[in-house]
Amino acid sequence: AFLSGFMSTPAMYRSPRAPLAEAGVRVVVPMLTRPGPALLVGRVRPDDEAAQAAAVVRSERAAGRADWRGGHSRGGFVAWRAAAEADPERLLLVDPVAGGGPPWASPEPLPARSFRRPPLVVGLGRGGRCAPAGRTHAVFAAAAPGCEHVVIPRAGHADVREGCAGRALCGPGGAPAATRSQVATLLIRAVL
Numbered sequence: 036a037f038l039s040g041f042m043s044t045p046a047m048y049r050s051p052r053a054p055l056a057e058a059g060v061r062v063v064v065p066m067l068t069r070p071g072p073a074l075l076v077g078r079v080r081p082d083d084e085a086a087q088a089a090a091v092v093r094s095e096r097a098a099g100r101a102d103w104r105g106g107h108s109r110g111g112f113v114a115w116r117a118a119a120e121a122d123p124e125r126l127l128l129v130d131p132v133a134g135g136g137p138p139w140a141s142p143e144p145l146p147a148r149s150f151r152r153p154p155l156v157v158g159l160g161r162g163g164r165c166a167p168a169g170r171t172h173a174v175f176a177a178a179a180p181g182c183e184h185v186v187i188p189r190a191g192h193a194d195v196r197e198g199c200a201g202r203a204l205c206g207p208g209g210a211p212a213a214t215r216s217q218v219a220t221l222l223i224r225a226v227l
Contacts, residue, residue, distance in 0.1 A: 036063045036091045038084070040108025040196065041132070041165070042070040047196040048107070050212070054219035060226050061100055065091050067113070081134075084113045089120035096121070103226050107195055108132050108165065115175065118150065126154035126179075127225055129218055130192050133170045145178045153181040155225045157218055159195065160188035163206025185221060190214040 037052070039045055045064035052062045067084045092104050103125040106114035111131025118126050133145045156179065158172030171192075176184035191208020195218050208214070 036065055036088060036095065036104050036114075037127075038067065038088055038104075038106030038110030038113050039064060040106075040110050043108070043110075043196055044070065047198055050197055051195055051215045051219045051222070054216070055223055055226075058223045058227065060223060063091065063095065081109070081113050081116055085116035085120065088113055088117035092117065092121040092123055103127060105129065105222065106131065108192065109134070111175070115145075115148075118148070122151055125152055125226060126150055127157075127222055128154060128172070128175055129157045129195055129222075130159040130166055130172055131156070131175050132166050133174050145174050147178045147180065150179065153183060154179050155221065156182050156184045157221055158184065158186040159190040159192050159208075159214065160186050161191040161206065161208055163192050165205035166192040183225075187214060187217055190217075 037048065039048055045066055048064055052064065055062050067087045068079050088104065104114045104117065104123040105127030107129040109132055111128035112133055114126060114128060115131065156172050156176045159166070162168060162171060172184065172186070176182050189209035191206060193205040194208040194211040194214035
């Protein structure tokens with residue numbers, strides 16, 4: 036399962052999913068929470084989404100499918116939290132953002148965790164309003180001893196998803212198509 040970011044939908048992740056599917060990797064992008072006012076003002080708790088995500092992973096595992104979980108932005112944070120309930124074989128985080136509510140909310144502490152296999156943490160180097168310093172990939176990498184931490188320096192936080200609205204809101208990025216391709220290559224390598 037791959038969890039979408041704050042105020043994002045599964046459809047926004049079609050481009051990075053396509054190379055995974057071509058490589059034979061099954062990718063489920065569940066719609067745990069619909070973008071809207073409740074999410075925007077912080078009424079949707081990450082722990083509620085994490086419980087739903089853990090149920091998706093348990094269902095995939097029971098069906099004999101690949102046991103991995105990932106997410107982008109808030110989806111990465113939710114995947115991290117869900118891993119406490121249904122420890123996946125592999126955790127893949129793409130520019131995760133620690134917090135719980137809207138990007139402007141106060142971050143929650145991210146305690147160190149150990150995993151069956153060290154996670155892959157991909158950082159998109161340009162940060163911006165949607166990925167403020169002190170809450171992004173570096174925080175997750177520090178909290179996951181032994182993780183593989185890869186940073187794509189010129190990539191913006193919203194470059195991994197489709198649509199220009201995210202890039203306008205989050206700040207400048209690099210080359211979205213190249214970023215999606217690099218992220219897909221890293222994810223494929225991590226799950227195969």
